[in-house]
Amino acid sequence: MFKQQRSAVAMAHEFVSVNLPEDGTAVDATAGNGNDTVFLSRHLPKGKVFSFDVQEQALNNTAKLLEQQGQSSNGIELIHDGHQNMDRYISDPVDVVMFNLGYLPGSDHSIITKPDNTKTALQKAIQFLNIGGKISIVVYTGHQGGMEELFAVEEVLKVLDSRRYWIVELRHVNRPTTAPVSFYIERNG
Numbered sequence: 001m002f003k004q005q006r007s008a009v010a011m012a013h014e015f016v017s018v019n020l021p022e023d024g025t026a027v028d029a030t031a032g033n034g035n036d037t038v039f040l041s042r043h044l045p046k047g048k049v050f051s052f053d054v055q056e057q058a059l060n061n062t063a064k065l066l067e068q069q070g071q072s073s074n075g076i077e078l079i080h081d082g083h084q085n086m087d088r089y090i091s092d093p094v095d096v097v098m099f100n101l102g103y104l105p106g107s108d109h110s111i112i113t114k115p116d117n118t119k120t121a122l123q124k125a126i127q128f129l130n131i132g133g134k135i136s137i138v139v140y141t142g143h144q145g146g147m148e149e150l151f152a153v154e155e156v157l158k159v160l161d162s163r164r165y166w167i168v169e170l171r172h173v174n175r176p177t178t179a180p181v182s183f184y185i186e187r188n189g
Contacts, residue, residue, distance in 0.1 A: 011170070012136035016096045020044070021044075021095060023046040024096065025095055026043075026049050027049075027050045027086060027090065027094055027097040027125065029098060029121055030113060031061075032061070033105060036098045042071065048077070050090055052079045052083045053078075055104055056080060062078055063078060082117055093130040097129065097134075099118070099135070100140075101153075102140035103143060112143065114149075116152070126185075131187055133187050135183075139180060139181045141177070141179075154169075166188055
């Protein structure tokens with residue numbers, strides 16, 4: 001399924017893009033520098049993308065990247081709010097939710113995603129997920145708070161019904177323990 005030597009984000013893109021309907025709905029739960037939002041908008045030319053971040057800088061970076069990449073802002077909603085509040089903006093089922101947890105690259109590393117907020121956001125994302133829908137989570141563990149966030153994600157996922165959710169955890173066994181840990185979830189029923 002995955003080609004070797006791929007970044008965690010590239011593998012997440014590969015996972016969520018399979019069978020993604022072009023008129024689907026997606027959530028970039030952590031806009032960051034906009035890479036997932038651009039990726040999703042390209043794969044959903046007739047769909048809707050909700051992109052969340054608590055940092056205005058992240059949303060500005062995302063808007064700038066969308067413009068640089070020639071992506072229309074039609075169907076894309078940039079939301080200055082935490083991912084734990086996605087239910088304030090989304091009411092219909094979604095096909096994809098992407099999380100890249102940690103801090104905004106190139107900015108203040110003390111501003112990070114928080115385990116409790118991520119747990120809430122992940123629980124809501126699971127509730128919104130269509131049958132056949134997918135969630136990707138990349139947890140960066142090399143910063144203060146990263147391991148706690150990893151444990152929070154595992155806590156939510158380990159209790160999901162295995163008949164309804166296919167869940168895979170990907171760790172690089174021959175890389176430092178601070179390498180990203182990825183989770184791939186698909187709803188079966």
